[in-house]
Amino acid sequence: MTQGAAGRLAIIAGSGFLPYYVAEAAQQSGETPFIIRLKNEADLDWTKFENVSISVGDVSALGKLLSAQGIDRVVLSGGVSRRPEWREIRPNFKMIAKMPSIIRTLLSGGDDTVLQMVIRLIEAQGARVIGAHEIAPGLLATTGALGNIAPGDDDHRDIAKAAKAALALGALDVGQGSVSVGGRLVALEGVEGTDGMLARVASLRAEGRISSRRKGVLVKLCKPQQDIRADLPTIGPSTVENAAKAGLAGIAVEAGRAFVLDREVMLRVADDAGLFVCGIDVGLAGEMM
């Protein structure tokens, strides 16, 4: 799908393993990806790829890089946990023209509006932003149980409950995940992220504030209004480990719109811990199908 492209592919890499898998998938499809590591976010060893580090707010350096490297396509990949402070942002001329709306968005936008702005700023530098799933379609979750364990009836009820909540909070542009235990919503993901939320569920369980007899489910879904070129929900072995520590029965993500990292390792961890991992279909109206 990326064959015949005239220019080079860049991967702007945030935290976590996703950007690395995307880079490897790009390499396997014949690309020579150029990695733009985000300072304080990209936390892997990137020496295997040509790479450079820039500050999150340094759009000026980004513009120069894109043209110097002949980059025509950019993938945004990985987490960005910290927003740039205003003083860190080094504007270029294109940015200055849009300054008031940029300031407003950075200061007060939800994650989704900030992402939209970042995409527009990159495209104003002359490159096209494409989705990581276009480079690495093999990382997307498929429908149904991914490992050896399938969700049971109680789990399906928890999945439906948590999915409804995940869509509602996605619409508010807060987070992508929620946890339902025995049909009761117990946690909604905010800025703390999925692992932070699972740690909270684990300690609420230890304190006896969540049933010790009902397991429960983590659901992660795309925000309904989300641009799928950035920030698709992602799970991997550590998500399964944290779900196990929280005493959950399993994890459900949106088929075709969530990344599964280290699939083999993750499913071995899940099978060993007795957890299911499954892909679900979510209709446009948020109905489970």
Add this chain to the structure above:
Amino acid sequence: MTQGAAGRLAIIAGSGFLPYYVAEAAQQSGETPFIIRLKNEADLDWTKFENVSISVGDVSALGKLLSAQGIDRVVLSGGVSRRPEWREIRPNFKMIAKMPSIIRTLLSGGDDTVLQMVIRLIEAQGARVIGAHEIAPGLLATTGALGNIAPGDDDHRDIAKAAKAALALGALDVGQGSVSVGGRLVALEGVEGTDGMLARVASLRAEGRISSRRKGVLVKLCKPQQDIRADLPTIGPSTVENAAKAGLAGIAVEAGRAFVLDREVMLRVADDAGLFVCGIDVGLAGEMM
């Protein structure tokens, strides 16, 4: 408003200070309240009032108490952080007739459905459940700034944003509170409660995952579908202290549908810390007025 009642008033007391203030208000209006302390929840010294302790699930003992004490009105007040495990519930005959729906509700209902069931069970014993605000109307928040500090323009924007989120999660029957910082929703309250959520905001702030330059606001609202006879949002001095630790600019609650405990102490703490506390009007459609 409680004058001329034929029977005695009981207060089923959960955790926190609210039940104590309700008991004092009842006493001041000429009642002799009988306190039913919930085991593992009621955490104050209740020796000043006639009182007895029962398990959360012990509806049978509750029925006997109500008739032995000639109780015709019951106030539910304070927090219940732990649901009864099934084995702790000692049913009486009235309960057994409704057993399947009770089991279903206790195991899987949201907080609101569980409260509705508790209210129905108590009323099946022959007493009427009334709201704490009917006994202690002086504890309700009023409209506008309660202390010396009023919210500014940025704060009003955060209030509107967090209020919208609080209503949405209330509709999901998850929690009553949310935090918006610089127009960005950062935390939604789940089973951990308001103080747990504020502690999370404080640590996200310390980790640099929330702007250090924008303060933000906590909003607590009634769930839209909530029975106002139980579980009205409550704030007090410790809420203000925790909001200050989380670096917030202030707190907004729903006027007429939220309790303010220890008002004088709380407002002194708020004024000293530079925080506003205000009551807001929320329209039926969730519009700020």
